[in-house]
Amino acid sequence: MEIAANPWDEFVVPRLDALVDVVDVEGELLDKLTAYELISRDDWERLRLPSVTKRDKARMLLMDILPRKGARDRYDAFVDALRRTGGQEHIVKILELPPQRGLTCARCNYSKEFFSYSSSCQLAAEKQRTLEAEKRVFALEMLLSGMRLKHEPKPQLSKGRFQWKKLVESPRLLQRYSSGQIEEINRAITIAQGHYIFQLADDGRWEESCVGVNVRCLIKCQNEGYILTGNETSQYIVELKNTGKVLPTVPDGHLPFRTSAIGHKEKIFLVGGADKLGSTSQVVTCFNSRTYEWTCLPSMIRGRYGCSLTIANNQLFIGGGLHESSTASNVVECFDMAAEKWINLCPTTNKLCELSSLHGELIATGGLPTQNAVEIYYKETNSWLPLPPMTGNRIGHGACTTEDNKLYVAGGNTFSNFVEHFEL
Structure with a gap:
């Protein structure tokens, strides 16, 4: 009573x-x-x-x-x-x-001031949508740490984490849409631009070398470097350390311009492409660097070219790029390698963004209209949440994830030639 x-x-x-x-x-x-x-x-x-x-x-x-x-x-x-x-x-x-x-959630055993972050709890999913910027960062930290302890005190945000740090300038203006790329190869940050490769040495200097071919995509596969190159009629892959060794020709269907490529374990995936008239390709193929064989995979849902690729949890993600008639895209598609099936995910806030993966989390950087924006994909609610912005504006830039779990970005069409990284 x-x-x-x-x-x-x-x-x-x-x-x-x-x-x-x-x-x-x-x-x-x-x-x-x-x-x-x-x-x-x-x-x-x-x-x-x-x-x-x-x-x-x-x-x-x-x-x-x-x-x-x-x-x-x-x-x-x-x-x-x-x-x-x-x-x-x-x-x-x-x-x-x-x-x-x-404040213990009625449907899970996780107790804390911000209620529950259990992925199986609807209350947690609803709460996640209402968090402001600092609490979103805190939620990300809890996601990455596993969220398994009960009745723990509220942790403080780690100093230096979730902040972008500006590093040494790249040797040239790196524009991914004009054949530039960045990758970590043999534990060194490597940038490709035109016919040149630059590697960041331990002393902070860039070591330059000419590879003799026009680099369309720089690819990391089994910690070795590969280059996607070609001409107006065909494309092919060469080894970075031996550009005279040409691998089997890329299968027909990709169209000869701005095909995207990414390496995963012993495989190299090629996605999309365009011709001079702006027609786009939905073709997806896979090259096995051990058997030297090409395999055709199910076509993506919508054709595009100049898109960004990343792989996380045995899934291939495609974002950004342009569709037919040079329409800028914010559509995100996911290919489950086990099920061999494509699905659409929630579109990114920006168009022409660059996708990367860090700790298995999908991260989008740059693009239009907010060129310094960074956001993370929250799977439980199929939505994108904001992270701290980059120090500079970027569109058409390159991005890569290193073995020490840092996200590096460089270049772009905004005439940025400095490299910065983000650490989780």
């Missing part, structure tokens, strides 16, 4: 510190609370001030404005408003948890 008499003190007050992090006072919820006459005109104007942060608005609402009303009225109206507000109805589940369980 006591709970029914004062449900606000029973269910809301013990959870105030956490609720101010997730309740979004702006927009629909504010309008509904005003309609229930829980918020006066003066209160409404205070909560609409642009200078007040979202968290301070939630604190003002929960700790100052609503406590002035009757206990029963304010609790029932607050809960009803949450239920009727899109994106906030899940907060009611927090209030319905037994008091002795605190």
Whole structure:
């Protein structure tokens, strides 16, 4: 009976510190609370001030404005408003948890201030969407650390992590769309541009060499370097250390310009391409560097050229590039190598971005319109979440992941010739 008499003190007050992090006072919820006459005109104007942060608005609402009303009225109206507000109805589940369980999720055993990040928990997925930038970074850190411990204290963000660091300038303006690329080959950051290869030595200097062929794509396979090159009628792959050794010719169907390539274990994957008229290819082929054989794989869903490729968890991801009629793309496709099936993922926020993978997570950098943007793919909700931006604007740049789990980017059509990296 006591709970029914004062449900606000029973269910809301013990959870105030956490609720101010997730309740979004702006927009629909504010309008509904005003309609229930829980918020006066003066209160409404205070909560609409642009200078007040979202968290301070939630604190003002929960700790100052609503406590002035009757206990029963304010609790029932607050809960009803949450239920009727899109994106906030899940907060009611927090209030319905037994008091002795605190903030432990009702459907999993993971307990913490930000509720649960269990991938099987819908409450966690909903909570993930509402996190602001710093909490999104914190959520990423929890994803990468495994999220297996219970009742642990809230960890602090590691200093130096999730920050971009500007490194030495590249020897030339690297533009991936004009035959530039970056890879880690034999534990050295390697850049290709035109007919030249540059490797970053331990002392920070670039060592230059001429390979004698025009580098269309720089490929890392079994920690060895390969080059995709060609002419107006055909394409072929050569070994970086022996460019005179030509491997079997690339099968027909890719079209001769701006085919994309990536290496994985002993295989090299080639995707798409275009001709001079702008027609695009959906063809996907695979070259085995051990058997020297080509295999045709199922075609991707939509043809494109100049796209970016990355591989994570035995899946091939395609993003960016251009479709027919030179239409810039933000479409992301995924090829499951085991099932040999293509699926569409949530499009990236930017078009013409560069895809990379780090710790098995899919990361998109640069592109249009926000050229310094970085975001990470959140599989459980099929959505992209923002990460700290790069120090410079980039489009048409190169990106690679190193063995020490750093993401390097270089060049682009914005005339950037410095290299920067991002560490998880």
